[in-house]
Amino acid sequence: MSSRLKRGIRRLCSTLSIPLLGCAPAERWEIPHFEPWVPEEFHPASIVPETKTVIVIGMPVSLPAVETSPSIWYHEEYRTVNTLLDINAYRIAAFLNAKGYPSVALPRDGYGHISVLIERPVAFFSHRHAAFLAGLGTFGVNNVLLTPRFGPRVRFTSVFTAAEIPPDPVLEDPLCIRCMRCARICPVHALPGNDYPDGLTDKRACASRSEELLRHYVSPCGFCIKVCPVGDDRKLYDRETMEIYDERKKEFNRLHRAWRHVRNYGGGERAPGMINKTPPG
Template sequence: MNDDLKAAVRSRCRKMEIPLVGVAGTDRWENPPFSPWMPEEFYPQSIFPEARSVIVIGLPVHLPVLETSPSIYYHELYKTVNTLLDQYTYRLASFLNDCGYPSVFVPRDGYGSIEVLQKNPIAFFSHRHAALLAGLGTFGVNNTLLTPEYGPRVRFGSVLTAADLPPDPLREENLCTRCMLCVSACPVGALDDLDYPEGLTDKAACARNSADLARRHISPCGICIKVCPVGEDRRHYGRKAPGGGEDPRHRRAREHVGKFGGL
């Protein structure tokens, strides 16, 4: 395995100020950590047959902005983070190509619009599962990936590469506390039925809510990730977990932002 190349990839990520980076071998999709698992057509080697490794990067969603959600503020942050993820993963893939290893980036969302999601609520590749297999976090009740640094307030992008890179260890500790704050806070009850057959999230209800917010120009929702108590970012910003008492200044700021920029 190419330790020097992995070190070079991490060095480039540091220069691009990417805080989270992990690597998974494509064999991990064939030996998943739990079941049921995704169909084989969603494996990275099915999408890019040359793939031997998947590099996953993560960028944080800044908690004070997210606290205003749904809002134009969070809407703009969401777009910015997605754009950066696409740019950074493209640049990493180009670097690996220049080093002689066929590589491709995977676009952050991989679907055309909220209307498309309502009819076909699955993208062709799951960055969340890639991040899990790259050792960056564990799944929470709301079906998002929780990280020690940011809880679920992080978005991921992936690079599929023919380079055989040393994989990072899977995270063994389950970060989810099962506090169920995300379940109770969901405005459309998309997390109420924990036996929902498509996972823990009612994707249709979530997509309908996103479509409504999009018509008001303040999508996405973000509520289930803003209430999660997991993540060092809460300590960094001095934000207590929901129910622990809110600073009146934070509430005034949130209410001010919510009055503008959307319908």
């Protein structure tokens, strides 16, 4: 096990402004406790047999952008984070390859188009589960991995490496406080409101909503992640209060009074009715 190598990866991540990094031995996927969640063909050693460690990186989407969803702002930020994840995972794999450890970056999403996701709503490898096994967070009722720093407002990708890197411990205590805001706000009732993995997202319903938003260039949905109270990013952006909509006045509070304005640009304006009737979040 190379602590020195891990320090090198940490330094690289710091240089690349990657805030979340975790390492999980490939054998963690074999532990019976996790078996029901992750079928064998999804295990790292099934996909690349030389894999000894899965390195998971996470980058946040910023809370003020997510709050405006569905919007072109969140759409663009989401794409930017995804691109950076792919580039940075490639760089980490290249760094390890240059040191003589065979490594490969995985794509952060495992499908070509949203229509494919509706037909078959799974990727060939789950970065959420990898992030859990690498100690970066715990699952919420919204089926997303919640992290201490960013709650669910973070995206992940993974690098498979033959290097044996000291692992990070899996987080034991759940971060989800079961407030059910995510289940209540979901416009297509895709979240049953149970703890994961008992309460599985209706992925087809969720993907269908994404497809509808994509037609107007304002996907993804993101409602269930923007309302989640978990995450230090709420403190950073001074958004610890969840009182974001005045039911009596039918107005957004001071932080959100321009949401309709933001949503009505970049494609969203072509979706009258859908945009302005969406719940305020």
